[in-house]
Amino acid sequence: MADSSEDQASAKCTNQQTPLGRLATLNSVATMPPGQRILPMSNTDIVIDPADGVGAYISGFDLADAANTNEVGVLREALGEYGVLFFRGQALTEKQHISLAEAFGDININRFFPMVDGQPKIAEVRKEPSQSINIGSIWHTDHSYDEVPAMGSILVSRITPKRGGDTVFSNMFLAYEHLSEGLKETLLQLNAVHSSRHVFGDKATGGKRFNNAEAATQDSVHPMVIAHPISGKKALYVNPQFTIGIKGWHDTESKPLLDMLYQHSIRPEFTHRFKWHKGSIAFWDNRATWHCALNDYPTETRLMHRITVEGEALHPAHA
Ligand SMILES: O=C(O)CCC(=O)C(=O)O
Ligand SMILES: [Fe+2]
Numbered sequence: 001m002a003d004s005s006e007d008q009a010s011a012k013c014t015n016q017q018t019p020l021g022r023l024a025t026l027n028s029v030a031t032m033p034p035g036q037r038i039l040p041m042s043n044t045d046i047v048i049d050p051a052d053g054v055g056a057y058i059s060g061f062d063l064a065d066a067a068n069t070n071e072v073g074v075l076r077e078a079l080g081e082y083g084v085l086f087f088r089g090q091a092l093t094e095k096q097h098i099s100l101a102e103a104f105g106d107i108n109i110n111r112f113f114p115m116v117d118g119q120p121k122i123a124e125v126r127k128e129p130s131q132s133i134n135i136g137s138i139w140h141t142d143h144s145y146d147e148v149p150a151m152g153s154i155l156v157s158r159i160t161p162k163r164g165g166d167t168v169f170s171n172m173f174l175a176y177e178h179l180s181e182g183l184k185e186t187l188l189q190l191n192a193v194h195s196s197r198h199v200f201g202d203k204a205t206g207g208k209r210f211n212n213a214e215a216a217t218q219d220s221v222h223p224m225v226i227a228h229p230i231s232g233k234k235a236l237y238v239n240p241q242f243t244i245g246i247k248g249w250h251d252t253e254s255k256p257l258l259d260m261l262y263q264h265s266i267r268p269e270f271t272h273r274f275k276w277h278k279g280s281i282a283f284w285d286n287r288a289t290w291h292c293a294l295n296d297y298p299t300e301t302r303l304m305h306r307i308t309v310e311g312e313a314l315h316p317a318h319a
Contacts, residue, residue: 011138011139011240011241011262012138012139012292013137013138013139013266013293013294014294015294015296045060046058046059046061046074046075047059047060048078050082051086051272052272053169053171053174053268053269053270053271053272054082054083054084054169054170054171054174054270054271054272054289055083055084055085055086055169055171055272055274055284055289056078056081056082056084056086057085057086057087058075058085058086058087059087061075061087062090063087063090063092063096063100063281064090064091064093064096064100066099066100066103067096067100067102067103072103072104075104076104076230077230079230079283079284079285079288080228080229080231080233080285080288081231081233083171083172083173083284083285084169084272084282084283084288084289084291085282085284086274086280086281086282087280087281087282087283088277088279089279090156090279090280091279092156092281094116094119094122094305097122097154097156097305098119098121098122098307100307101154101308101309104151104152104309105309105310105311106309106310107121107307107309107310108143108309108310109308110123110306110308111215112196112200112210113125113210114126114210116305122307123305123306123307124303124304124305124306125293125303125304126302127295127297127301128301129299129300129301132298133295134302135293136167136291136292136293137292137293137295138240138241139170139239139241139262139265139266139290139291139292140239140240140241140290140291140292141172141237141239141286141289141290141291142308143286143308144194144220144222144239144242144243144286145194145218145219145242146218146220147220147313148310148311148312148313148314149220149222149287149311150286150308150309150310150311151229151285151286151310151311151312152283152284152285152286152287152308152309152311153283153286153306153307153308154281154306154307154309155281155282155283155284155304155306156304156305156306157276157277157278157280157304158303158305159302160276160277160278160280160302161300161302162300163296164294164296164297164300165293165294165296165297165300165302166273166274166275166276166293166294167273167274167276167282167291167292167293167294168271168273168274168291168292168294169271169272169273169274169282169284169290169291169292170265170266170270170271170289170290170291170292171270171271171272171288171289172235172237172287172289172290173228173233173234173235173288175235175236175261175265175267175270176234176236177234178264178267179236184225185319187224187225187236188225188316188318190223190224190246190247191222191223191224191246191247192222192223192237192245192246192247192254192258193220193221193243193244193246194220194221194222194239194242194244195218195219195220196218196242197217197219200212200213200215201213202214219244221247222237222314223237223314223315223316223317224236224238225237225316226314226315227318228285229287229311229312233288235287235288235317236261237287237314238258238261238262239262239290240258240262240290243258245258246258265290266290286311287311287314
């Protein structure tokens with residue numbers, strides 16, 4: 001999430017790289033563009049409207065009620081297919097936010113993030129005008145430094161700047177799919193090393209926002225191409241923030257390949273830029289996407305509440 005070391009500066013997302021994606025609204029959902037799916041459910045109609053690049057806009061579903069319905073499976077399946085689900089016009093209390101996350105699995109209490117007062121299950125992602133660095137400004141997938149990375153996070157907008165503060169997502173299914181057959185075959189054989197030390201450890205340069213620097217000691221190794229735990233689709237699983245090298249390769253060998261993959265993975269056609277409004281929610285799957293938070297609202301406060309859901313061990317994809 002945070003940090004802005006020189007090496008990583010090029011991995012920051014900027015307004016220049018990220019043209020405003022299609023901003024589907026409930027109105028545009030009603031026009032039913034091609035590709036849209038309507039899944040009739042017991043007491044509601046969930047509409048899944050695939051976004052450009054990555055993700056899908058979901059309507060016809062009240063997230064405040066998620067824990068009491070049997071439709072969670074539809075959303076889980078959509079996560080495995082589209083990587084991130086965008087919602088508009090939701091009004092979740094903190095308690096409902098927690099119940100929603102618990103409907104998908106156990107909550108992972110992030111050891112580094114500050115928490116919301118009185119709500120240890122909710123992490124606070126805040127930037128005040130007095131702070132120059134924001135959280136998540138370098139492309140990343142959360143928790144890849146853990147041996148069992150978290151499945152995903154549900155991010156709720158609490159204070160939204162009048163302008164700016166969008167989040168950009170990138171599609172790791174498409175990133176993999178659009179590599180050459182030769183490189184795909186090579187990557188299927190490789191593992192990468194991920195770490196939290198340089199981001200959350202005591203030598204991190206990202207400011208004093210995070211807790212428990214002494215807990216940033218763990219490195220983990222994951223396949224460079226995973227079989228997505230829900231959909232089984234092949235996804236590229238390295239990221240500019242937390243991946244520190246290819247296992248068994250010298251840095252001078254792995255850096256050029258990783259840099260190439262990083263540039264490739266943020267091609268505009270693989271990305272979607274989500275604009276936050278009151279009531280907006282994004283639920284992303286860490287195994288299928290990267291994200292990156294724009295830092296373009298210097299005089300305003302932005303406050304998001306994030307709950308992270310536990311994941312499962314990752315397995316390599318096979319040819
Ligand atoms: O604030 C955002 O848009 C995303 C921040 C981030 O990287 C995260 O919460 O994991
Ligand atoms: Fe993040």
